[in-house]
Amino acid sequence: MRWESLSDEHCSLARTLAVIGDRWTLLILRDAFLRVRRFEDFENSLGIARRVLSERLALLVEHGILSKVPYQERPTRYEYRLTDKGLDLYPALISLVHWGDKHYATKDGPPVLHRHLKCGHDFRSVLTCSQCAKPVHAREVAARASIPASRSRSRRAAASPG
């Protein structure tokens, strides 16, 4: 299967990964969350090839995850800022970071600490249920195809828990 055709897939994860699932995009977004905004700053921070960076930023803008905002005139130059859609990726991103903290920690502990400004404490992310507000674990979830979805397609839509 060619990668582009992923965006035609029924599965939300496939469609999501068609946009942000390549090797660099999530690292670019991490920097964006850390308030990196300019081309050269992304380049210096990541060590990414300029051609690839340029292409990824354009894709993220095209998908409305970043927006290009002028920060000076003569010559007009733009910086890249997270949109609301981009900010919505935060739970996924921080979950990946905390997974790395947990499973690849060194003796020094996690390299970056995250403080929840509302309560003032360093925290780990906890996945909870929008309905009962309790923590959710992988084996307590049953996935099933929604009815209109199952009418149209997908062989794995009928699969069971996750």
Place this chain on the structure above:
Amino acid sequence: MRWESLSDEHCSLARTLAVIGDRWTLLILRDAFLRVRRFEDFENSLGIARRVLSERLALLVEHGILSKVPYQERPTRYEYRLTDKGLDLYPALISLVHWGDKHYATKDGPPVLHRHLKCGHDFRSVLTCSQCAKPVHAREVAARASIPASRSRSRRAAASPG
């Protein structure tokens, strides 16, 4: 920067993406969460090239995210099952799925519904704080380098909120 050198990076996200950050791995893991376990089933479900699938499964086993369990003798054949470390990726995965549901939804609604077995309701994932149990939003978090970490390296470690 070469991709392999990512695993030497200080940042947990970089180290995480060095393992699961390629185009296919998260889709393989999604299938694993949906109880796909065998080589041919992954191949049929994903349409992935066999060489790439073989390589990715081996990498996931090497990193302890999947384990290879024999399911028959003569000839001995193995299936791939999520380890506890693999199961820990569920929050990141479901967050990505729900992001896709929200931002690429069709008129039919999300293609797959997730039911929280403990409360019996279809749910969305909510990121909460391990300390105060309240929902966390991107702009309410301040990231900072931990002290031992900042002694060793990283120019972005000093960066601000996320």
Place this chain on the structure above:
DNA sequence: CTTATAAGTCTTGAAAAGGAACTGAGTCAA
């Protein structure tokens, strides 16, 4: 013997990434 099954490995051509040099619009300083 022939076919079938499962889980790979090998080969080949195409696509993407890495890396360095180049471009363009404009500033500043001499």
Place this chain on the structure above:
DNA sequence: TTGACTCAGTTCCTTTTCAAGACTTATAAG
């Protein structure tokens, strides 16, 4: 008014990875 500098890319060439399908190995069944 020339020359150096800045930022944000673009171009070009090489290296790496990927897609697709044929081939391999171990075994059972007919």
